[in-house]
Amino acid sequence: MNFASDDPALRPFLARLLPADDLARLEPVLDELGGLAAGELDRLAATADANPPRLRQYDPTGERIDEVEFHPAYQRMAELAFERFGLAAMSHRPGVLGWPTPVPHVVKYALSYLFVQAEFGLACPVNMTDSAARVLRLFDADRSAAEIAALTSTSPGHATGAMFMTERQGGTDVGLTATEATGHGTHWTLRGRKWFCSNVSAEVILTLARVPGQGEGTRGLGMFLVPRVRPDGTRNAVRIDRLKDKLGTRSMASGEVTLEDAWARPVGSLTNGFRQMAEMVNASRLSNAMRATALMRRAVSESVRHTRAREVFGRPLFEQPLMRATLLPLMLDTEAGLAMVLDCAGVLDRADAGDDEARGLVRVLTPLAKYTLCKRARSVTGEAMEIRGGNGYIEDWVNPRLLRDAHLGSIWEGSSNVIALDVLRCMRRDGAHRLVAGVYGSRASSVGGTASALLTRHWDELRARGDRLLELPLDEQEVGIARYASSLSAAVMATLLVEHAEHEISQGHGHRALLVAHAYLGRVLGDGDAPNRGALAHLDALADGTAVPRDAALAALPVESAEPAESVESAEELSRSHART
Structure with missing residues (x-):
């Protein structure tokens, strides 16, 4: 099995969207990652899902350390994602996978789509790292050169990124953020609680906090970089209170965090904190749409293989008329979703190159894709579970994990209603x-x-x-x-x-x-x-x-x-x- 070779639409779409030299560079990578995703990576993902991370708050002497311990299977997957394939780095610097320039977004999302068919949870830290590097590069490149280099490294010891935005009283209403920022001349400190922090042990954290005298609501928020370790080498005052016991993405650590006068540095202009964070959120929404499409594709491929092998009343399930009618919309939605994700990636490439129309398009296409594809993934993975029958409900098979993970896409970076209202906001403001x-x-x-x-x-x-x-x-x-x-x-x-x-x-x-x-x-x-x-x-x-x-x-x-x-x-x-x- 090879998830790239078995996909009827991926290579044809890429052949239309990419120039010949990019296609030639991509072809062996597709083949390698497609094989890994269907083999070693898939086995690692099942192991990591069954052995979630653990929080170790104290060392043997009683000192607070707040370390997250991951299973070796997760660590191997991280090595493949961040180091071998450079999924978080490739949009930011040349040289990754042999590209003479930063890799086009179309290529990045195509490769990520293959990876996620095996492992969904790690895709969040990959995306957070990629998005954090993007925000720092766009709004604070000179001051954040060291952090950008660490986030975009493909060597062991690379940094990962995170976005700590949600607070217990705020949730969707970011304007209710209560974390307070205090200036100290050379730096700031942050005090407050963050309620849902994925990739909680990240080395580079971007977060929002209320700046004194700047007003209420979102206009009062500044963006800050909170490192895991202070510039003097000591552990920053970022306390991990507990890890979340999540329905899905069980391989990846999400937690609740208290900032206890944590050392922080402003990112860009403090008056533009919310707008800068919106850039990170929008990039994450497109990643969510890609991940939803990958889950649909894995669910469809599992269903096709199962129905071809399973005989009922004397002939394969795949040949039964009602089963064919069940499979058809799943196939169509998956192929249409991949077309939309790759097209959005191409629009993002043009927007980053300075195309004003593309900037306007990507601002609305991203929530549209996230809204539609994440919702559809829940239905497709559920239908695929039913197609497999009783085995589809058993954790020995991939279907339960696909279904659990699919439900997260409609929640992360804004629930479906929030995303739909964002589309309405784009319509009212910009037509x-x-x-x-x-x-x-x-x-x-x-x-x-x-x-x-x-x-x-x-x-x-x-x-x-x-x-x-x-x-x-x-x-x-x-x-x-x-x-x-x-x-x-x-x-x-x-x-x-x-x-x-x-x-x-x-x-x-x-x-x-x-x-x-x-x-x-x-x-x-x-x-x-x-x-x-x-x-x-x-x-x-x-x-x-x-x-x-x-x-x-x-x-x-x-x-x-x-x-x-x-x-x-x-x-x-x-x-x-x-x-x-």
Whole structure:
């Protein structure tokens, strides 16, 4: 088994998104990490999940040390993630995995997607380290050069990062943060309690605290760097009160922390603390969407293998009509989710390169992806557990761990309702729905053919629907934003799949991607519960990435929104034009 080679969509997506030299560098890494994730890494993850970290608060002499002890399996996984593959470092400096420049976000998220199919918990410290380095590089590069170097090292002894933001009385309402900052000329000290601190033993902590005289709410918060060890080499006053007994991510340590006049240094401008932390949160939200997609992919691959091997009433489960109808939406959602994550990564690459439109897009695409994919992962992993039957409920198998971990994505970095309200905030402040509709509607219309026409019309309707939503009283806007955010995300994913299908046909790669695009589009535009007979008939090809007859792909185009004759004629013309190309 190899999670990269077994994935029917990963390599085709990357071949379209990356230049040839990046693809050539990436290919052997995909093969290596895909094999590790399906083998050694998967075994390590199961062991680490069964042997969670332990807090050792005192040494034998009674001195407070607050050390977290990890199982060797977790330590080996950390070595692979941080050192061998440089997942936390690759976006920040050249040289990782042989890249002459920092690795593109598209590559980072593709590799992380493979890693997370085996191990979800460690992906949090990896992301926190990556995001902490990003924030320091953006807002405090000169003063934080040593910390950035430690966070982006791939050598043993590298630092990891964390974000201590949640407080017991605050939670979602960060403006209620009560931790107090006191200035001492050369440094600051922080006093307060942080309630949910993941990667609790990190060497570099970023947190928010209230700055005297700066006002109430979020405007009164500054961002501070709290090192695990003070500049004089002594242990900082960061007390780990206890570790959380979590439903999932059991391999990774989350805890409750008390800051007892902890040594701290401001990051950037103290008046911009909340805005700077929002940059870290937004990067983490995209990581959450990626992780949710990875969990879906692992759940789907487990379900396909199980149903092909399990015989019921004389034939494999995979051949049973109702099981095929159960598997199809799981496959489609997983492939669509991967398309969205990699596209968001590409937008982030352009935003970091100075593209203003991309900056606006990534600000709204990130919460859209996080909202939709994390919710869907809960359903997909639950369905996969049921597909496996009684064994799916037993801890000997991976399904319980997938299900437990999937529920966290909809909570971390903002619960689903918080994320939906963030999308509404982007719409009210910047007209973000019009930006998304304009960009992806234009991409849809450039493809040509009936699917393109259906999508273009759908984008016009979504733009108008968003305008109408903003005309409602605020309470009604908040009630309606969840469904609207789901619709926007689904339209983005449908557009990406149709666009990818055009590319695949133009490159002579056949019609499998067109079948996926048409089947997904049917769910977006028509009755999501109606079976797509063409897709069901060629479920093997969807699972394996093998060839699909052109006529089957064309027949899967939704006809509820267009005359059937027109659909087939336009789709055939599109196919002929691709063949000529």
